[in-house]
Amino acid sequence: MRIKCPICGERDHREFYYRGAALTRPDPDAGEGAWDDYVYLRDNPAGETRDLWYHAAGCSAWVVVTRNTLTHAVSSTELAEKT
């Protein structure tokens, strides 16, 4: 699998650390349910998913990767700070 870093270009996925589903962090006082959702519960889709990868061996950017979990095809990437 190759991932296109928006800054560095297409790179081997070994350069990236995988963080998991790209989710919106709840407010600190959003309550137990919202935090359980955010930290633990997952849609875990078989198909298109958006997840966070950290370009550890590159530019240190956090990248949101849209890809297909059934085919490993990466359809788009963008810097997390711009999402």
Place this chain on the structure above:
Amino acid sequence: MGLLSKGFSGLRVLKEGLTGNTGWTPHWRDPEPKAEYDILIIGGGGHGLATAHYLASVHGLTNVAVLEKGYIGGGNIGRNTTIVRANYFLPGNSEFYSHSLKLWEGLEQDLNYNVMHSQRGIFNLFHSDGQRDAFARRGNAMINQGDDAILLDRDGVRKHLPYLDYDNVRFPVYGALYHPRGGTARHDAVAWGYARGADSRGVDILQNCEVTGIDIEGGVVKGVQTTRGAIRAKKVGIVVAGRSGQVAAMAGMRLPIESHVLQAFVTEGLKPVIDNVVTFGMGHFYISQSDKGGLVFGGDLDSYATYAARGNLPTVEHVMEAGMTLMPMIGKAKILRSWGGIMDMTPDGSPIIDKTGIDGLYIDCGWCYGGFKAVPASGHCFAHLIATDRPHEAATGLRMDRFRTGYGIMDEEGTGSQHNLH
């Protein structure tokens, strides 16, 4: 079962051998679905078939069907590294896997089926003083649980495993935690034996029967929709590792699970060379030799969410490097095949057997990369939960709400209860 008519025995093999092998019959029926059952088990893998077997054999509940979207035993039970062990550390896991190993030890007699359970012993190697301390502690936990563990020094390991690279500069072998009752089993036969055990007691095994919806009215489960029609039921158990998220979504549930891929590999058949199960403590690598002679080995997850059932090359490379570091003698063996299984990964790396928020709906999932050894106890405890509405005493720790509450997290590796850390 008469020894010479239906059951399996040496006498029966002899009789059939002398009479043209004409008396063998299918091990289970292929029935049409009924309109209603007392209990439906979604998933005809090892865990689902074991659940059905124990519902019938322990609880006398035989108006049961197992719904399998493909053919039984075609998922992770049909492709895995077949290791059976009870070397867990934390309360919750410890008693559960201990229970499972005891069931394994009586399984062939219980099922009248040769699952080729081979207690050839497991050596978990350690490579530093700190790792020795950690393994000593784990061994004490295993002994406290009533299981077996022996801490071996380097010379003790060398007697059993003369072929390791003991003098590797980076990862010298300091010793091993030896678990003599651990070993392997024939994975397909486990599925088939449980299927036959359940079927012979009246359970319907419905293959090519994919569940497409779960019917719930007023918070109570009423049955399921399938590709072979609607089936009503009083109770439904979901046990579909690898697809837990999709099936749970049919009931409006989200699970604390991310699906990852675990790759494993088999070489060409070789003469007996690795007598035991051996794990490398400084790189993720474990190996045993099948009865056909193939070296069966695997490593770590690819570590990203996927359902592709195939991995990427960096993990292959890592597994091969780890194997060559530990036992260079395997370097000339040719890899025949590899595969990637879909693993239900939970945040703490431990499984779930629990009720859901829906009356009559139960779930057994989250087996991570360790589901095979758990098959007997998972089936036994899930059957107990479905039959009695109370958790089995060996499975009280496998609760779904441990993540929400933070109480009873079972993080064996001590890496944190968070996705992608196990």
